[in-house]
Amino acid sequence: MKDWFRKGEHWIWFSASAVSVSVVLVFGLLAMIAYKGLLHFWAHDVHSYPVSNSSGQIEYVVGELHDTKLKLVADPTKPDVMNEVPEYLIKVGNRDVYGMDFKWINSLNVDSSRVEVAENITVIERFEWGNVYGQLDSMKLNGKVVASGDAVLPKLTELVEKGTELNEEIHHIEKVVIGGINYKIEQLRLEQKKLEANGEFDDAARVELESEVKVLNEEFASLQGSIQALYDQANGLGEVVLSVAGGHQVAVKVKQIVRFWQPNNMAVTEKVGFFFSSIGHFLTDDPREANTEGGVFPAIVGTVTMVLLMTILVTPLGVVAAVYMSEYAKEGPLLRMVRISINNLAGVPSIVFGIFGLGFFVYIIGGSIDDLFYGYAAPSPVFGTPGLLWASLTMALLTLPVVIVSTQEGLSRIPRALREGGLALGATKFETIKRIVLPMATPAIMTGLILAIARAAGEVAPLMLVGVVKMAPALPIDFNAPFIHLDNKFMHLGFHIYDVGFQSPNVEASQPLVYATSLLLVIIIVGLNLGAIMIRNRLRERYKSLDN
């Protein structure tokens, strides 16, 4: 035993257990997020719960079991004893009928032997008002029944397919085509303001601009016509009537249907297919219902664009600063102080960077840009308001220390012999750094970028101040030149998690979405990092034999 301590085995065990605890924590967290997040996409069975109410009558509650909690309830026979009684949270949907999507039921009131998987329950996901749970009753068009009984399901399938097509077409025209026209009209309006401000708005310019606007307006009008036609077509698809628990009937317009499924009739393979199609919807759809439903596509685009733009901004700045500090600056108290400051910068709370970004980038720099170049657009700001560019710049500033420090480390690891080799061949110091030192330091620079990406993609607080919004009207990248709109506000997955999880009116409903979004954010960060790691490993391969 004495020997055991003398060999330091206890320290080895201690450090090994510390590592295991960390690994278990990390993987436990990831597993929990993955489980809870992915569960959101599964087609859960819909149960029917017979609940006896206060007057002893039985009411049926139909829905998905969402959560179970233990509640302390006084024992009916002995009032001083408290029993733990399970309570079920059931997602019943039909918000328009019940007012709430969720219902708590006490297990004491449920005859558990009579809980059953309700037959032929159809779940309809709507663009508004959440899900409907009920049994198909009939299809109606203009108040007349066009299908009933067994004929409803095939008819509904056919019509929903058509409705989806029409909706996609409408969405495309509204967002992309009309959005593009609006963008152009807005540009022309600004052009006119600019000419007016410069005093160059003469008759010729007026005629030209007006004719351009006229062309666009005509295009717009004709598009509106075709959209109206599409709307009429969509309305012409009629509605489906369902009977829902509680003896109500609910009519759902076909054009309102995102999709529908019958979970209790689905085989496992069908459920797997449904699972992947749900993930597809989540990744490619816009958010609906104050972000609590639908997909997160704009947030994905926003996050990735912001991170890539940040990388483009932080790399040259960090590398150049590191090169100056480790290659050119004279060692001394000043340089030491700069180094200490940079290291400390990494520890500054991120919200401070956010406030700095808002004050300096948005108001001072952005405001000055507006004054100098966009004075004609006043009073509406162009760059003097939070946006993609300022968010990326703030993030670049936030991650700058990491890039500088790791680049410096990489530079200091390059053998003196190689620099001398370059110099001895008549290269100047600059040429040696450019052609030999920097290329060899790229793996270290990449390491810095990997850390920077991980930090920037996960940051939320500063972004709220400098450009991220709950709901952005347009994507920061689109098909309108110049394709990337640096002044646009954008959505971000991290903020989306905060917003959906803590700011939404329907926290219970959005909880799975929070897990799913978190999982997606983790996957995106891991993906971006893996990309950077792969590039780094290829670079390392090239220089690997130098290390010996």
Added chain:
Amino acid sequence: MAELTSFSMNRASDKLSLDKEKIAIEVKDWNLYYGSKRALHGVTMKLPENRVTAFIGPSGCGKSTLLRCFNRMNDLIDTVSIDGQMLLHGEDMYSKAMNVSALRRRVGMVFQKPNPFPKSIFENVCYGLRLQGVKDKQVLDETVEWALRGANLWGEVKDRLDDNALSLSGGQQQRLCIARAIAIKPEVLLLDEPTSALDPISTLAVEELIFELKKDFTILIVTHNMQQAARVSDYTAFMYMGDLVEYTDTDSLFTNPKLKQTEDYISGRYG
């Protein structure tokens, strides 16, 4: 091998003398200080053209420091200060008008440890040319072949010029560094213990190469292997504690040293 034995015999037959040589570099009363510490004490010597001059002496005697003065490598160290004069073909190497990069193109250097760049063999050899802005593919090809042949490496690498230079063996890497140095056709070639990191076979290859190269270049070599100095050099300078103790043709220095200090060192009584 055959060449090696024959050249030592050749040399014995015609007696060398510094007075008869054309002079490449002239050093006059050269002092060098690291901070306040004086590392070279008034070195004065003439280095002959197209000959191999070896610098020997115990560690820390200043031989490498002196060698690095010939291409102003010591400029890189902030604490170094110098006085005295150093002339390359009569031109003051340390004058303000002298372009250091241009000087280093005229005085090439090969280091103790092979230091090829992590690029292809081809790019390593033509690095100096590219720096000078040479872009003509044919010129580059010809020069690379010429330099690699000159460094006795062509046969071994001609089929894999695009391979990474780091995949070569240590001896090949050192010859590649020599090829890289001679590709820009310097007047003087400085070799700082070029074989100390190599195995005996590679050492032999480099020594043979030195003998070949002196036809075209003035070669200055630092070594602490006295046999090597005796084998490859025409002239030898013995240095001790920053002083140039004895400097004469190699045969005389090794067979008939004038000073007791030199004799003690070459016979291995101290060092």
